Amino acid sequence: MDLQANVLRQLKSRREGFxxxxxxxxxxxxxxxxxxxxxxxxxxxxxxxxxxxxxGNYFTAQVGDYPIVMVRGKDQVIRAFHNTCRHRGHRxxxxxxxxxxxxxxxYHNWTYDLDGSLVFARQMGETFDKNEFGxxxxxxxxxxxxxxICLANEPADFAPVRASIEPYMKPHRLSEAKVAxxxxxxxxxxxxxxxxxxRECYHCAGNHPELCRTYPEAPTATGVQGAGDDPVIAEHWAxxxxxxxxxxxxxxxxxxxxxxxxxxxxxxxxxxxxxxxAVRCPLSDDVSTSHIGTMLLFHYPSTWNHILxxxxxxxxxxPLSAEETAVTTTWLVHKDAVEGxxxxxxxxxxxxxxxxxxxxxxxxxxxxxxxSPAYEPGPYSVEHEGGVMQFVDWYTTFMINRLQGDKAxxxxxx
Numbered sequence: 001m002d003l004q005a006n007v008l009r010q011l012k013s014r015r016e017g018f019x020x021x022x023x024x025x026x027x028x029x030x031x032x033x034x035x036x037x038x039x040x041x042x043x044x045x046x047x048x049x050x051x052x053x054x055x056g057n058y059f060t061a062q063v064g065d066y067p068i069v070m071v072r073g074k075d076q077v078i079r080a081f082h083n084t085c086r087h088r089g090h091r092x093x094x095x096x097x098x099x100x101x102x103x104x105x106x107y108h109n110w111t112y113d114l115d116g117s118l119v120f121a122r123q124m125g126e127t128f129d130k131n132e133f134g135x136x137x138x139x140x141x142x143x144x145x146x147x148x149i150c151l152a153n154e155p156a157d158f159a160p161v162r163a164s165i166e167p168y169m170k171p172h173r174l175s176e177a178k179v180a181x182x183x184x185x186x187x188x189x190x191x192x193x194x195x196x197x198x199r200e201c202y203h204c205a206g207n208h209p210e211l212c213r214t215y216p217e218a219p220t221a222t223g224v225q226g227a228g229d230d231p232v233i234a235e236h237w238a239x240x241x242x243x244x245x246x247x248x249x250x251x252x253x254x255x256x257x258x259x260x261x262x263x264x265x266x267x268x269x270x271x272x273x274x275x276x277x278a279v280r281c282p283l284s285d286d287v288s289t290s291h292i293g294t295m296l297l298f299h300y301p302s303t304w305n306h307i308l309x310x311x312x313x314x315x316x317x318x319p320l321s322a323e324e325t326a327v328t329t330t331w332l333v334h335k336d337a338v339e340g341x342x343x344x345x346x347x348x349x350x351x352x353x354x355x356x357x358x359x360x361x362x363x364x365x366x367x368x369x370x371x372s373p374a375y376e377p378g379p380y381s382v383e384h385e386g387g388v389m390q391f392v393d394w395y396t397t398f399m400i401n402r403l404q405g406d407k408a409x410x411x412x413x414x
Contacts, residue, residue: 145174
């Protein structure tokens, strides 16, 4: 049976409130379909403005088969390009990050300006036109300090994303922050399992003792319904909104992205074992209110985030194969915060370093069990796993719409 037709049949017949069938989590052909229909066509969080603060600063990333480079130009505009030399395809930037007045391919020294234009190609003949061989651009948008890219020739409209998340994020001035720490772990499980695990705290009490010191297990905080009916959350929203911080639950009609500011438990202000701030100076000079909780943002398929009074944490999801996913965590602090003076790095990162490792183990054991021939889709908890159901419903609807709108055969992925 045709792969797309089979996937459509399985998605349309999926039992509501149940997990997906086994191939969606382990099959390489299903993974390729995910990459082509979602990851190569939609907006993806790729990094932060503050990672490339000056002209010539760049960082690289890999999305499936596509190597990408993000660079800040002389005009201060952040651009993204395919990190593939227009000569013979060698990667132009081979380091994870760096700084350069020009982007120079190390193979034959073809040289590109920061706007992607080719400025030097040695001994290519009189008929050679440099204007025809600039780096291929990738659609790129920066919003409130977050950089998103889209690999599609014609990207989806980014305006709804910007309109929804920018008011919530702007007060935190993340474009002016700095990276205190970054770590990447590899989880041996499908990217959808990584997301399913993230979208609920049903598992938290038995698996995340450090996180549970400050983060509420209440499904109204983690899920996508009922938050406004929780009096603690409603009071928190009212207090933060009065201080000029957009806070109420807001989700896009498609279900792809959501923002909400949730209280931490009791008097906690930050993700530390004590609940006290990890950083002495606030993250933003514009936010002086205490006990603002955490501003939660997710944007499927690539990022979830926590923005607190003293620091912010971004998580970037990158699928590597049907059963491997990279999760990159970045801790942001005020641009003037000094390690060892304003914050202790171990205290700042400890809770989420532990939580990430615990989640890695959970995802890998989940994946291990799903490989069994005895696996069959199981029911989610209506009370605790509304967020997981919302994610799987989003994925199901998104893929059905994509597959029905594109009748072309699945192309080969190199």
